[in-house]
Amino acid sequence: MAGEEAGSRIGRGGLSVGGWDVAPGPAVGAPAAFVEEAQRTFAEAAARAGLRTKGFRFGPYRAAMHFAGPAMERLFTRAIGHLEASAESPDLTVSYFDSESTGVAMPAPPWGRDVYLASGEIKGFNTDQVKIHFRLGFDILECIDIARSCGVYWTPTFRNVPYWEQSFPMRPMINWWLQDRALQPIHAGAVGVAEGGLLITGPSGSGKTTTTLACLDSDLFYAGDDYVLASLDPEPYVYSLYCTAKIEPANLFRFPHLEPFVTNRERLAEEKALVYVPEYNERKMIAGFPIRGIVIPRVTGQRDTFVRPARPADALLALAPTTTRHLSGTGPQTVRKLFELIRRIPAYELHAGTDLRQIPRAILSLLGGHR
């Protein structure tokens, strides 16, 4: 049977050395075999709970998301609802299931207990083409066979999927799948118009979300506040990935017009306020635009906003560490793409004042010089 063949290839038998059990290293092909086994398990779950499929665009590509039953579908499609597309002939397929709602357990892992890195990587079960990560504490397994463009997302129960996980579905899968392609998910917001716009970057707490959301009620359009997709081929271009905005509860007072649209109001003691921007105003979403520059917000506490040129190295150091930290399994290819992006676009510091209306004016003024 296929399962037994997978088991023997994975090499679940151990050996003893000096009285100590030594877990064997993974057999060649073991990572890919595990992804295949995960897919078979998903198929079983879908047969029990019902298969549901949704298609989405990401950049010039399309993904098909398969769900075993409705529980996971509800969690993972809202943040990319603005990118819904046909699921026919997808470039990437990701299958989602949980054991509680489907009644199907994930087979025991073929690795020992001491291979879980803090990053989520399963040591010894990641190659250039296969990524297998398990997030301890959240019990989330993500695995992908890049060569076959298919991945599986599993968790014991849909009830424990954190809110922030729902705000950026497929983030690691998309990052891994794009590793050898020209696109790159980046930790940045993006606002602009069809002719061009700006990336807004910086670590959490630097004013990126405030700067991005301050543009919602202006002539600028919104491509994202947390993660977007950057392309360098043929020119720097950004694609929207997620329509969410996550606001620190302490900053919610700055956006009273968004308060009615907060979806997790009862959990703001533990979570950022989560808003789906299309629910506020779907006309403010934009699918993408040419990148005319990158902005590093600096919160001043003063009233007025002003812009000045930034050093490219500062822009890189605002963008790259936070991007690579959040995208587990990131390798040198990602950093090279970020280097190239910074090399090709001007960088600015936006000294953001407390009069938020000045922020989009400053950005529009910058773009006026680049259109």
Next chain:
Amino acid sequence: MGNYRINRPKVVADIFQDEAVAVNFDTGRYYGLSGTALAVWQSLEGNSEAGGIAAELSRRYMAEESQLQADIDAFLDRLIREGLIVAEELVRSAGTGEAADGPARAAWVKPELQVYEDMQDLLLLDPIHDVDETGWPAKKPEAESGAGV
């Protein structure tokens, strides 16, 4: 002679105007090198020995020869410790050569390495977990708060 090379492919680096940014993928750390640190880094691309680097920089910077060499050696040791360069031999060179006539030399400042990010903890094993009867790690009894971003 001490020979050094940038620790590729583990290290990815590029120069942006007046600063080099380097990333060590073994540790996840980002580094900035500007001023005389950048000058040393650029010299590493063309020179492999500490004496050659010192000779090149003595043509660009005013400094006592011994101070220049000592600062460069200390900086190279730091780059080695951070995994940014590797030494192929650790024997120090004998001399730096004489400064040639040329454009006015800038004042020498001891090179410093800026460290920007430490993801080292993400590369460590996390052995403190239990597996349940399914073989998968069990959720910790007191779950950590969501800190994905």
